[in-house]
Amino acid sequence: xxxxxxxxxxxxxxxxxxxxxxxxxxxxxxxxxxxxxxxxxxxxxxxxxxxxxxxxxxxxxxxxxxxxxxxxxxxxxxxxxxxxxxxxxxxxxxxxxxxxxxxxxxxxxxxxxxxxxxxxxxxxxxxxxxxxxxxxxxxxxxxxxxxxxxxxxxxxxxxxxxxxxxxxxxxxxxxxxxxxxxxxxxxxxxxxxxxxxxxxxxxxxxxxxxxxxxxxxxxxxxxxxxxxxxxxxxxxxxxxxxxxxxxxxxxxxxxxxxxxxxxxxxxxxxxxxxxxxxxxxxxxxxxxxxxxxxxxxxxxxxxxxxxxxxxxxxxxxxxxxxxxxxxxxxxxxxxxxxxxxxxxxxxxxxxxxxxxxxxxxxxxxxxxxxxxxxxxxxxxxxxxxxxxxxxxxxxxxxxxxxxxxxxxxxxxxxxxxxxxxxxxxxxxxxxxxxxxxxxxxxxxxxxx
Amino acid sequence: xxxxxxxxxxxxxxxxxxxxxxxxxxxxxxxxxxxxxxxxxxxxxxxxxxxxxxxxxxxxxxxxxxxxxxxxxxxxxxxxxxxxxxxxxxxxxxxxxxxxxxxxxxxxxxxxxxxxxxxxxxxxxxxxxxxxxxxxxxxxxxxxxxxxxxxxxxxxxxxxxxxxxxxxxxxxxxxxxxxxxxxxxxxxxxxxxxxxxxxxxxxx
Numbered sequence: 001x002x003x004x005x006x007x008x009x010x011x012x013x014x015x016x017x018x019x020x021x022x023x024x025x026x027x028x029x030x031x032x033x034x035x036x037x038x039x040x041x042x043x044x045x046x047x048x049x050x051x052x053x054x055x056x057x058x059x060x061x062x063x064x065x066x067x068x069x070x071x072x073x074x075x076x077x078x079x080x081x082x083x084x085x086x087x088x089x090x091x092x093x094x095x096x097x098x099x100x101x102x103x104x105x106x107x108x109x110x111x112x113x114x115x116x117x118x119x120x121x122x123x124x125x126x127x128x129x130x131x132x133x134x135x136x137x138x139x140x141x142x143x144x145x146x147x148x149x150x151x152x153x154x155x156x157x158x159x160x161x162x163x164x165x166x167x168x169x170x171x172x173x174x175x176x177x178x179x180x181x182x183x184x185x186x187x188x189x190x191x192x193x194x195x196x197x198x199x200x201x202x203x204x205x206x207x208x209x210x211x212x213x214x215x216x217x218x219x220x221x222x223x224x225x226x227x228x229x230x231x232x233x234x235x236x237x238x239x240x241x242x243x244x245x246x247x248x249x250x251x252x253x254x255x256x257x258x259x260x261x262x263x264x265x266x267x268x269x270x271x272x273x274x275x276x277x278x279x280x281x282x283x284x285x286x287x288x289x290x291x292x293x294x295x296x297x298x299x300x301x302x303x304x305x306x307x308x309x310x311x312x313x314x315x316x317x318x319x320x321x322x323x324x325x326x327x328x329x330x331x332x333x334x335x336x337x338x339x340x341x342x343x344x345x346x347x348x349x350x351x352x353x354x355x356x357x358x359x360x361x362x363x364x365x366x367x368x369x370x371x372x373x374x375x376x377x378x379x380x381x382x383x384x385x386x387x388x389x390x391x392x393x394x395x396x397x398x399x400x401x402x403x404x405x406x407x408x409x410x411x412x413x414x415x416x417x418x419x420x421x422x423x424x425x426x427x428x429x430x431x432x433x434x435x436x437x438x439x440x441x442x443x444x445x446x447x448x
Numbered sequence: 449x450x451x452x453x454x455x456x457x458x459x460x461x462x463x464x465x466x467x468x469x470x471x472x473x474x475x476x477x478x479x480x481x482x483x484x485x486x487x488x489x490x491x492x493x494x495x496x497x498x499x500x501x502x503x504x505x506x507x508x509x510x511x512x513x514x515x516x517x518x519x520x521x522x523x524x525x526x527x528x529x530x531x532x533x534x535x536x537x538x539x540x541x542x543x544x545x546x547x548x549x550x551x552x553x554x555x556x557x558x559x560x561x562x563x564x565x566x567x568x569x570x571x572x573x574x575x576x577x578x579x580x581x582x583x584x585x586x587x588x589x590x591x592x593x594x595x596x597x598x599x600x601x602x603x604x605x606x607x608x609x610x611x612x613x614x615x616x617x618x619x620x621x622x623x624x625x626x627x628x629x630x631x632x633x634x635x636x637x638x639x640x641x642x643x644x645x646x647x648x649x650x651x652x
Binding site: 319326364445 | 490491500504508534535536537543544546547
């Protein structure tokens with residue numbers, strides 16, 4: 001083979017997080033805070049407050065407010081959604097928590113997958129994948145706090161008496177699911193999954209760092225990481241599915257889709273790959289990852305292209321079955337989104353950003369190998385999937401009071417800034433390229 | 449009278465040496481006809497200076513044709529020829545058409561690609577294979593140089609090949625008939641000589 005002349009002994013690079021990059025990451029957060037505060041002020045001024053409701057009544061009813069959930073259907077919409085500006089803030093926090101925790105998890109999943117798949121090409125950028133894990137515990141805390149503060153706003157099934165036949169707002173469908181969807185079990189699952197994912201991240205990180213230090217040329221660490229990755233993947237397969245039911249699908253409690261676990265996985269995964277490509281490009285522009293060439297970028301581009309199609313495939317499969325079957329309680333999910341002046345434009349936007357744009361732009365080989373193209377597509381895909389998660393979460397919680405505005409964009413930028421900060425500061429602890437990895441040479445000589 | 453095409457065939461045992469030889473020969477202005485390797489060798493097409501093929505464009509074209517055909521076919525059937533309401537939707541309900549449109553797009557582009565490949569590689573039934581050296585499918589890398597297509601003399605190229613590490617340098621010639629692999633000639637042969645193994649095999 002025509003080997004690339006790289007000295008494997010001196011391939012190690014040490015990333016330092018600072019200077020312009022740190023400034024930019026903080027700038028994103030700063031702009032986010034400004035937008036978020038502005039958006040909040042607009043929300044407070046713009047009402048969303050039913051004036052004919054007495055303030056006292058609010059204070060007592062806030063905890064058990066119906067928060068304009070799907071419950072209105074069962075009662076023929078007798079109470080027009082009570083809505084407070086802070087409900088939208090809570091939903092925004094939930095949206096960001098779900099989105100960024102999922103992206104962090106799937107980025108880390110992609111790392112573990114490379115071990116199980118025994119793949120050699122990504123060794124040079126394995127640390128880029130591994131460090132996604134830093135956001136998982138933080139995202140878990142955000143989700144936990146948001147749930148504790150605003151569970152009634154987000155989840156209709158958390159209301160008291162919803163499973164009680166004597167209650168005024170008894171809901172037979174939710175009562176049938178109460179063994180699974182109840183607050184203690186939900187919290188147990190949330191905490192358990194976050195802890196186990198974090199634990200696996202910690203262990204795998206420790207193994208790759210130990211591999212760096214061991215110069216004896218053993219494959220011991222590689223094999224160990226492979227076994228642990230297999231265990232992680234099995235746990236991940238189950239927990240990711242359950243997570244998607246918990247965090248997103250149970251918002252629309254009456255509705256269910258049997259491929260929802262896959263569907264959310266596809267959305268998170270394509271976003272994680274987009275972030276990965278972006279990080280590789282950023283690091284290369286800063287002068288790191290010298291051994292990474294356009295062939296590695298090409299492979300990331302193929303994954304970005306492929307998973308975009310995979311997402312579209314699942315999105316459409318879910319839609320088509322419901323569209324064909326025409327079952328009223330199922331189609332309501334899409335009717336809410338397609339026949340609403342607020343959500344319908346966003347709904348069609350995600351098809352353009354998440355399918356049509358990446359599909360046509362990344363179709364040729366050359367486009368996947370060009371840094372500029374990959375950058376543009378990655379940014380569009382990340383934004384598109386953030387919008388997609390907003391469409392999944394906001395209509396079910398806020399009904400007609402929601403939308404995609406300053407608070408969503410602002411909070412998204414704040415979380416993005418935290419995500420990037422944790423990512424890059426994690427990346428600066430330890431080398432940028434795994435050393436003594438048995439497939440390092442294969443990765444350096446990667447050619448597509 | 450039959451015209452012969454003469455080739456110079458370099459046999460290499462190591463892919464690294466072979467790639468270096470390809471680079472060295474191209475630097476000297478030698479026009480390499482083709483390199484045969486028993487397995488895919490990375491960086492070889494870069495060394496040979498091959499351009500990207502037009503196959504992906506053909507695939508896209510056939511795919512687009514498939515999409516068009518699928519939409520027209522379904523619209524015509526479901527909307528005009530045999531109007532039918534399914535699931536309470538309109539006659540021409542686009543979401544219903546997506547799966548079949550997708551499948552026909554894939555089918556057209558797959559068959560179109562296969563066809564394009566046969567055409568571009570001049571593959572046809574009973575095409576006589578040009579075998580420069582039997583070991584090209586075993587353990588050797590074979591470099592063929594068309595002598596008529598080169599400015600340098602045979603001796604010069606021979607020297608260059610051995611210099612750059614060829615284990616052997618052989619001569620190989622095909623008659624015009626063998627090179628083109630005329631299908632009708634083959635059929636004629638079949639009728640006159642009958643099917644024999646040697647009919648498909650080349651001398652040497």
